[in-house]
Amino acid sequence: MQEETFYSVRMRASMNGSHEDGGKHISGGERLITFDNMKRTVNALLEKGLSHSRGKPDFMQIQFEEVHEPVKKIHPLPMKTNEVESPEEGQSLARFLLERAGVPRKVVEKAYQQISEWSGIRGAVVFDIHTGKRVDQTHDKGVRVSRMDWPDLNFEQWAQRYGVPSNPRIKEALALASKVNEHPATVAELCWSDDPDYITGYVAGKKWGYQRITAMKEYGTEEGCRIFFADGSVNVNTYINDLEKQPILIEWEEDDDSKCDRKK
Numbered sequence: 667m668q669e670e671t672f673y674s675v676r677m678r679a680s681m682n683g684s685h686e687d688g689g690k691h692i693s694g695g696e697r698l699i700t701f702d703n704m705k706r707t708v709n710a711l712l713e714k715g716l717s718h719s720r721g722k723p724d725f726m727q728i729q730f731e732e733v734h735e736p737v738k739k740i741h742p743l744p745m746k747t748n749e750v751e752s753p754e755e756g757q758s759l760a761r762f763l764l765e766r767a768g769v770p771r772k773v774v775e776k777a778y779q780q781i782s783e784w785s786g787i788r789g790a791v792v793f794d795i796h797t798g799k800r801v802d803q804t805h806d807k808g809v810r811v812s813r814m815d816w817p818d819l820n821f822e823q824w825a826q827r828y829g830v831p832s833n834p835r836i837k838e839a840l841a842l843a844s845k846v847n848e849h850p851a852t853v854a855e856l857c858w859s860d861d862p863d864y865i866t867g868y869v870a871g872k873k874w875g876y877q878r879i880t881a882m883k884e885y886g887t888e889e890g891c892r893i894f895f896a897d898g899s900v901n902v903n904t905y906i907n908d909l910e911k912q913p914i915l916i917e918w919e920e921d922d923d924s925k926c927d928r929k930k
């Protein structure tokens with residue numbers, strides 16, 4: 667039987683010029699779809715970039731390409747939502763969860779000393795848990811994880827099961843975190859949004875899964891964060907290439923439940 671062909675679709679939007687010309691990043695999106703979903707997907711990405719709380723873009727690029735590598739199916743990470751009262755409490759919980767995932771305390775501290783400098787980076791920073799240093803060479807661009815998706819119907823079943831809003835933001839973030847943390851070299855991930863109207867973030871890791879934290883910053887601020895804490899003894903270029911290029915689809919099965927904490 668012939669395998670289905672998949673396409674990677676990517677969108678990026680900026681204001682005051684393109685990203686390369688120093689424009690402000692507004693929005694990005696990555697999908698992995700079959701050809702019959704192309705129009706719908708391109709329209710959804712267009713809509714995402716055009717109606718964004720970070721501003722009105724004057725530059726947007728949407729591109730698609732056929733994927734030749736085989737698509738791997740993986741389960742979503744188990745999820746838990748941690749309710750906190752303030753960003754201070756949220757950040758302190760995040761540090762605790764990073765340590766529990768295996769990032770040495772000193773390395774967490776070193777990363778936190780630089781987070782404000784990295785807030786303009788569009789993708790993720792790769793931080794080595796041995797040296798406590800940023801190891802990617804991607805400057806302001808950061809690492810852009812792509813070629814992953816979570817088919818809507820399966821995501822909606824998952825969202826209903828766990829009582830979380832079935833919105834694309836959670837779908838995209840959990841798909842990305844599941845792909846990144848599936849990689850053997852990833853130890854943990856720390857993320858919160860650069861959107862001024864969204865303050866929930868997360869720490870993800872192999873053992874404890876996707877730990878949402880309901881306040882990681884104040885409303886109205888546009889400083890986001892995405893750091894991959896990785897075992898830097900692997901080849902960092904291979905690591906980045908895997909995250910950018912390996913096609914992954916998320917597939918949840920009822921059986922995954924035993925691994926999940928059902929608390930919202």
Ligand code: PML
Nearest residue numbers: 836839858859866867878
């Ligand atoms: C983003 O918007 O860029 C990241 C959102 C991370 C948290 C999503 C969630 O689980 O609520």
Ligand code: MG
Nearest residue numbers: 693859860861
């Ligand atoms: Mg954003």
